[in-house]
Amino acid sequence: EADIYQTPRYLVIGTGKKITLECSQTMGHDKMYWYQQDPGMELHLIHYSYGVNSTEKGDLSSESTVSRIRTEHFPLTLESARPSHTSQYLCASSPLGTSVHNEQFFGPGTRLTVL
Amino acid sequence: AQKITQTQPGMFVQEKEAVTLDCTYDTSDQSYGLFWYKQPSSGEMIFLIYQGSYDEQNATEGRYSLNFQKARKSANLVISASQLGDSAMYFCAMREGSPNNDMRFGAGTRLTVKP
Numbered sequence: 001e002a003d004i005y006q007t008p009r010y011l012v013i014g015t016g017k018k019i020t021l022e023c024s025q026t027m028g029h030d031k032m033y034w035y036q037q038d039p040g041m042e043l044h045l046i047h048y049s050y051g052v053n054s055t056e057k058g059d060l061s062s063e064s065t066v067s068r069i070r071t072e073h074f075p076l077t078l079e080s081a082r083p084s085h086t087s088q089y090l091c092a093s094s095p096l097g098t099s100v101h102n103e104q105f106f107g108p109g110t111r112l113t114v115l
Numbered sequence: 116a117q118k119i120t121q122t123q124p125g126m127f128v129q130e131k132e133a134v135t136l137d138c139t140y141d142t143s144d145q146s147y148g149l150f151w152y153k154q155p156s157s158g159e160m161i162f163l164i165y166q167g168s169y170d171e172q173n174a175t176e177g178r179y180s181l182n183f184q185k186a187r188k189s190a191n192l193v194i195s196a197s198q199l200g201d202s203a204m205y206f207c208a209m210r211e212g213s214p215n216n217d218m219r220f221g222a223g224t225r226l227t228v229k230p
Contacts (some may be wrong), residue, residue, distance in 0.1 A: 031217075033217075040204060040223075040225060041222075041223070042206075042220065042221070042222040042223055043206070043220045043223075045217075048217065088158055090158075090160065092160075094218070098212055098213070098216050099216075100146055100147050100148035100167065100168070100210045100211065100212050100216065101148045101165060101167055101210075102148075102210065102216075103150065103162050103165065104150075104162075104208070104210075104218045105162075106152075106159060106160035107159075108157075108158065108159045109158040109159060111158065
C-alpha cells in the first residue's frame with residue numbers, strides 16, 4: 001500500500017488567496033512530482049524534484065511554486081489563486097535510479113476550486 | 116514527440132464482456148517498462164499491471180492482462196469479464212532506461228461498463 005498523503009483533499013477558496021497544497025510520503029523516495037489534471041482529462045506534469053533542494057518545472061507552465069526542504073515533503077504553493085487554477089492536483093513519488101520497473105505511487109489528490 | 120498514444124478517448128463495454136484498451140509507445144531504448152493505471156471518479160491513481168521490455172510472457176494480474184507486441188510497440192490492456200466497478204479512466208505509461216527515466220503518461224481512455 002502506498003504511503004503518500006495529500007492535504008487538503010478538497011479546497012474551495014476565493015480569488016487572490018494564497019494556498020499551499022501539502023504532499024508527504026513515508027517511503028523515502030527521492031523523486032517527487034506534481035501533476036495538474038482537469039476532470040476526465042490527461043495528466044500534466046507541472047513540477048518535479050529529484051531530491052532535497054532540487055526542483056524543476058514540468059511540461060506544463062504553472063504559476064505555482066514548489067519547495068523540497070525535506071525528502072518526505074513536497075508542498076505546492078499558489079501565491080494568488082485564480083479561477084483558472086481550478087483543477088485536481090496529484091502528487092506522486094518514485095525511487096531514484098534508472099530501473100525501468102519502478103512503480104510511481106500517487107497520493108489521493110487535492111480538488112481545488114477557486115471562486 | 117508524443118511518447119505514449121492512447122487513441123480511444125472513450126470506450127463502452129457490456130458487463131461481463133472483455134474489452135481491450137489500446138496503447139502504443141515510442142522509444143529507442145532497449146530497456147523500458149510499461150504500466151497501466153486506473154483512475155476512478157474519486158480521483159486516485161491505482162496501479163494495475165506492469166510489463167518489462169525484456170519480459171517474454173505477457174503480464175497478467177487477475178482480470179487484467181497486457182497484450183505486449185514489442186515489434187509493433189503496443190501494450191494494450193485487456194480486461195476480462197468487465198464489472199460495473201471497472202468504469203474509470205485508464206492511463207498507459209512508460210518508463211525508459213535513460214538517466215532521468217521519468218514516467219510518461221498517455222492521454223487516457225474513459226471506460227464505461229454498461230449493465
